[in-house]
Amino acid sequence: MADLTVNSDDRGQLIIVAAIGLAILLTLMTVALNTAVYGEIHVAQTDDSLNEERSALQYHHSLERGGGGLIASLNREHDRYETLNSELEGAVVTWSNLSRSEQLREGATTNATLESVTYESRIVHRNESRTFVDRSENTDWNVAANVSDVRGFEANVTETDLVDTSDCTDNGSCFRLEVEGAEGNTWRLFVYDDGGVTVTVELASGANETYGPSGTSAKLNVTDGTVDGSETFTTFLEDDGSEAPYTLRYANADTVSGTYELTVDGKIVDGGIDDDERYGVADAPRIEARITAAAVRLRYRSPDLRYETETEIIPGETDG
């Protein structure tokens, strides 16, 4: 009789080995499946960084758009440096707080602070009967010193107070506008009465150009170089010997009357406008300040993105 009890301890070993092999296979398949599923899930989540980029850029654009509109609005409502600065600073803080609560819902913290403001100054004199002296009645005075650009300068002069002469280039008592360039070269414009309003321009090189007489009054465009819109002369902007920054100066300002208006870059008084002896608010020439640009520091922080920069906001200019 066969003895079947000898190998009874080994029964099933082969099946166990097979089962272990299958288990390993199944584990590998599970790992592969898990990796594949994770990969798919990760693909679905990769939009996160793109969303954060979009949110940061959207915040940046919103600031530029909102800030541009804000500055344009402030320029319409205010004309003093201090008021413009304080109003803009307050408005940026308000905008920043409103945006912060909006962005917090998306899990991002934001902040915007005003860093600096760039102005332009419009100097306006509209009393036709008043001479071109400053508020303190000084006849020789600096209209604007060290300005990087003069964007427009128009004057209407009448012959009432003009010096009656045929030659002013000896720097005598005639009214003259002097524009001193960076290297000390000076461009001059004389206005006098030589049978009517007459204009002589002396270039930095010393060469002279005379226009007129034009009648009892003349309209000068100093930056375009025209007398009554037709005769053209070389402006200080075109004069090779005269380069920015410019200092504009009136001499013998009590010998000319009429109106003038010019716009220069920057803030042209050290303190407030009222503290400066040259400018006033009524008859005397006045300054109308405008903001041309503002530097704002913005910060955007989300779980995965930190974005900080200083952006220049220019009114009426957005790149969409």
Added chain:
Amino acid sequence: MRQMDDRAVSTSVSYVLVLGIVALLSSGLVVGFAPVVTDQQQETVRSTMAVFGNDIAGSVDSVDRLVTKAGANGTVELSTRLPDRVGGSPYEIELINRTAENGYPGYHYDIELRSADPETTVRVRVRSRYPLESESNVLDGGTLQIEVVHEESRSKLVIRNV
């Protein structure tokens, strides 16, 4: 009595046959399916690393655009969260500069992801306006941070492990 010696022989034969068939089927199953499973695992790891590579490339693109907008005074730091392991095995990332080989404008790089087990390599191409550098020659898998570094003459993007 002679017939008594043959008793239960058929049971033994049957038992041996069953064991043989089971052994044959089991080994066939294991030998047949093991390469399939291994191939599948390798393919899965490869495609997952391709996803990671494209994720890194997308983040580089994002930082590149943000730096362009932020300008020379801007700070940009973007984290890309990737797993430490893929398919149960660690992997490494290397940045290969291909700018010199490419005539198109900008900087061109291959992001190479390598896994040891299974041994798989994936390359993803990325183009940027700013030069891209990695803090070490080879980066480990896991969370990466890409940030802009402003130098005197230029700005560059630096990618590092965090």
